[in-house]
Amino acid sequence: MAADRSAMNGRGLGLTVAGQPQPERADAARNRKRIIDAAQRIVRSGGVEALYMEEVAQAAGVGVGTVYRRFGDRAGLAYALLDEREVELQQAFLAGPPPLGFGAPPVERIKAFLHALLDRLQEQSALLLVAETNSPHARYVSGAYRVHHAHLAGLVEQVRPGSDARYLADALLAPIGACLVTYQQDVTGMSLDRIKSGLDDLVDAISKPEN
Amino acid sequence: MAADRSAMNGRGLGLTVAGQPQPERADAARNRKRIIDAAQRIVRSGGVEALYMEEVAQAAGVGVGTVYRRFGDRAGLAYALLDEREVELQQAFLAGPPPLGFGAPPVERIKAFLHALLDRLQEQSALLLVAETNSPHARYVSGAYRVHHAHLAGLVEQVRPGSDARYLADALLAPIGACLVTYQQDVTGMSLDRIKSGLDDLVDAISKPEN
DNA sequence: AGCCTAACCGGAAGACATTCCGTTTACGAT
DNA sequence: ATCGTAAACGGAATGTCTTCCGGTTAGGCT
Numbered sequence: 001m002a003a004d005r006s007a008m009n010g011r012g013l014g015l016t017v018a019g020q021p022q023p024e025r026a027d028a029a030r031n032r033k034r035i036i037d038a039a040q041r042i043v044r045s046g047g048v049e050a051l052y053m054e055e056v057a058q059a060a061g062v063g064v065g066t067v068y069r070r071f072g073d074r075a076g077l078a079y080a081l082l083d084e085r086e087v088e089l090q091q092a093f094l095a096g097p098p099p100l101g102f103g104a105p106p107v108e109r110i111k112a113f114l115h116a117l118l119d120r121l122q123e124q125s126a127l128l129l130v131a132e133t134n135s136p137h138a139r140y141v142s143g144a145y146r147v148h149h150a151h152l153a154g155l156v157e158q159v160r161p162g163s164d165a166r167y168l169a170d171a172l173l174a175p176i177g178a179c180l181v182t183y184q185q186d187v188t189g190m191s192l193d194r195i196k197s198g199l200d201d202l203v204d205a206i207s208k209p210e211n
Numbered sequence: 212m213a214a215d216r217s218a219m220n221g222r223g224l225g226l227t228v229a230g231q232p233q234p235e236r237a238d239a240a241r242n243r244k245r246i247i248d249a250a251q252r253i254v255r256s257g258g259v260e261a262l263y264m265e266e267v268a269q270a271a272g273v274g275v276g277t278v279y280r281r282f283g284d285r286a287g288l289a290y291a292l293l294d295e296r297e298v299e300l301q302q303a304f305l306a307g308p309p310p311l312g313f314g315a316p317p318v319e320r321i322k323a324f325l326h327a328l329l330d331r332l333q334e335q336s337a338l339l340l341v342a343e344t345n346s347p348h349a350r351y352v353s354g355a356y357r358v359h360h361a362h363l364a365g366l367v368e369q370v371r372p373g374s375d376a377r378y379l380a381d382a383l384l385a386p387i388g389a390c391l392v393t394y395q396q397d398v399t400g401m402s403l404d405r406i407k408s409g410l411d412d413l414v415d416a417i418s419k420p421e422n
Numbered sequence: 423a424g425c426c427t428a429a430c431c432g433g434a435a436g437a438c439a440t441t442c443c444g445t446t447t448a449c450g451a452t
Numbered sequence: 453a454t455c456g457t458a459a460a461c462g463g464a465a466t467g468t469c470t471t472c473c474g475g476t477t478a479g480g481c482t
Contacts, residue, residue, distance in 0.1 A: 024459095025447085025448055025449080025458095025459060025460065026448065026449090027447075027448070027459095027460065027461080028448095028459075028460060028461095031460085031461085052437090052438065052439085053438075053439060053440080054438075054439090054463095057462090057463090062461075062462075063461060063462030063463050064439090064440085064441095064462075064463065065440095065441085065442085065443095065460090065461065065462055065463070066460075066461060066462070068439090068440065068441080069459090069460070069461085070460095073439075073440075074438095074439070074440095129347050132347070133344070133346075133347045134439090135344075136340050136343070136344045136389070136390040136393070136394075137390060137393070137394045137398065139390070140390070140391065140394040140398065141394075141398070160416075163412055164405065164408065164409045164412065167401070167405065167406065167408075167409030167412075168409060168412070168413065170386060170391060170395065170409075171385075171386040171409065171410070171413055174382075174385035174386040174388065174391055175381060175382040175385040177385065177388070178347070179347040179348060179350070179351070180351065180381060180385055182347070182348070183347075183348050183351040183352075184381065187348065187351065187352070190378070194375065194378065195378065197375065197378075198375045198378030198379060198381075198382065199382070201374055201375065201378075201379070202379065202382055202417070205371075205416040205417045205419065206413070206416045208416065208419055235429095236428090236429060236430070236477090236478060236479080237478065237479085238429090238430065238431080238477075238478070239429075239430065239431095239478095242430085242431085263467090263468070263469090264468075264469060264470080265468080265469090268432090268433090273431075273432075274431060274432030274433050275432080275433065275469090275470085276430090276431065276432055276433070276470095276471085276472085276473095277430075277431060277432070279469090279470065279471080280429090280430070280431085284469075284470075285468095285469070285470095345469090
């Protein structure tokens with residue numbers, strides 16, 4: 001399981017790249033909503049640690065099996081909870097004003113984008129941690145990662161033409177993993193600003209002309 | 212648990228940075244060895260998926276509790292199994308011949324080091340995946356990461372003086388996480404050479420003079 | 423040699439995630 | 453309306469990891 005997470009939370013929008021997966025049956029859609037509401041309620045009151053699949057099911061008034069059929073696994077559910085904010089984020093860099101959106105020079109857009117990801121991480125680190133932790137590839141398989149990657153690769157291509165932009169995009173997203181960043185902050189006491197500066201420096205390095 | 216993994220597999224050497232944690236009792240040391248041997252046997256025959264804590268315990272002729280007291284959790288055990296190779300690696304870049312060891316220009320040493328990490332990852336991806344997956348911070352808390360980080364930071368400092376070398380070291384290690392790399396290779400079909408080239412490019416970018 | 427205690431031991435109990443499968447239901451086709 | 457079937461449902465069962473705790477023991481000290 002968790003293999004095709006993208007097909008799973010397909011109705012979640014932001015997290016999926018989806019090729020219209022075929023409509024959901026009425027009862028299924030209703031339960032999906034109930035489950036998300038219940039999960040949100042639980043997280044709000046008790047934090048992510050309290051997000052037990054069985055409790056979610058009970059709070060939503062469905063069986064555990066239903067939660068799994070709908071979201072694949074715990075990570076999938078976590079992603080679904082992140083979706084709302086993810087959609088905002090995507091709109092901001094796809095259609096919003098500069099520097100995140102179109103209009104600013106690519107270097108600035110990259111920096112703004114990475115900063116935005118970090119800010120989001122600040123708010124939702126616990127949830128992201130769960131989402132990234134269960135099943136090793138969860139993060140990358142999620143539609144969100146693909147969208148971020150595509151966006152970033154496009155910008156990198158402009159800033160460092162002829163490079164392997166797709167690889168560099170992965171490399172720039174890697175330091176923004178929830179695991180690393182929370183470690184940097186919580187364990188090594190690195191400040192958010194320091195992290196942002198470090199990333200900016202990296203981006204500058206990449207965008208200097210090849211020769 | 213898993214909080215102080217570094218203190219856990221302390222006798223593992225390579226993975227720990229250890230401040231001599233105080234000697235282990237004779238029976239404890241004996242059991243540690245038995246457990247590691249058993250675990251190695253199991254992994255060799257059935258792969259990491261077959262590494263059940265209870266089986267390890269049984270094969271080692273000890274109780275499960277003992278495995279946990281000795282290694283903290285499954286990730287800790289996995290790290291212990293990686294230790295032998297890790298020690299080799301550390302000796303290679305700390306005391307071995309160039310380009311990994313002292314003698315080559317810093318840029319080359321960085322590249323060689325990252326390539327070495329990737330090569331190691333190729334051989335032991337399954338084990339590394341387990342080690343990194345359970346408990347989000349496992350990788351960073353491990354002594355191995357700290358050693359790698361310190362080594363890399365030193366080199367980065369030479370190559371890009373005045374930068375935040377410690378941050379950049381994190382950023383260079385991030386794309387070599389087992390999760391990302393196995394994803395790149397297994398899911399997106401990226402070749403090892405491509406990954407290495409990408410990293411080399413990144414390193415070159417970093418080492419160009421600031422202006 | 424005998425004592426004391428911190429460190430160890432084993433394995434049953436507990437906690438969750440995930441799967442399985444027999445039953446029920448939505449809804450397009452007839 | 454009725455029917456047939458793919459899709460959904462619930463929740464007991466299963467599989468693992470991890471914790472707990474009453475009993476044991478190594479080894480420093482006297």
